[in-house]
Amino acid sequence: MKYRMEDGTIINPEKAVLMWDEDTYFDGRNTCSKATGSQWTHERLYKSRKGRYYILHWSQWQGSRDHCEWVSEHEATRWLLANEHNLPPDLAHLAEEIEE
Numbered sequence: 001m002k003y004r005m006e007d008g009t010i011i012n013p014e015k016a017v018l019m020w021d022e023d024t025y026f027d028g029r030n031t032c033s034k035a036t037g038s039q040w041t042h043e044r045l046y047k048s049r050k051g052r053y054y055i056l057h058w059s060q061w062q063g064s065r066d067h068c069e070w071v072s073e074h075e076a077t078r079w080l081l082a083n084e085h086n087l088p089p090d091l092a093h094l095a096e097e098i099e100e
Contacts, residue, residue, distance in 0.1 A: 003056070003068040011048070011068050013056060018047040023083040034083050045071075045079050047088070055079065074098065 003011045013019070022035040022043050035043040041059045048054065053076035058066040071079070077094040080087055087095055 001066070003066070005054070005068060005070060007070070011046075011054060013044075013046055013068075015049055016046040017049055018088060020045045020080060020083065020085050023085075035079065043079070045076060045083075047076075051090070 001013075003013075005011055022033045024031050024033055026032075027039075030039040032039045033042050040061055041057070043058075044056045046054050046056065053071050053073065054068050055071055056066065056068050058064075073091055074094060074097075077087060077091045077098050080091070081095070081099055
């Protein structure tokens with residue numbers, strides 16, 4: 001599926017060069033997304049062919065629509081660290097600035 005960004009860019013996640021799934025945890029009753037804190041809403045981070053980062057948001061709620069949004073390198077780094085992923089080389093320099 002392709003997505004139209006606010007700036008008019010068309011995103012095709014199948015053409016991304018990198019992709020990371022959200023991490024999950026069990027809250028005692030349900031498996032929840034670490035990215036959203038919800039069992040119903042989810043996120044996946046991508047790096048585009050042009051080196052830009054974006055998040056795909058989707059939900060299991062009936063009637064909701066999937067969408068993508070551009071994120072900064074700082075936001076991508078925060079997302080990756082919060083979801084227990086190793087940082088790619090182009091974001092590694094931000095780890096010391098973001099993680100305490």
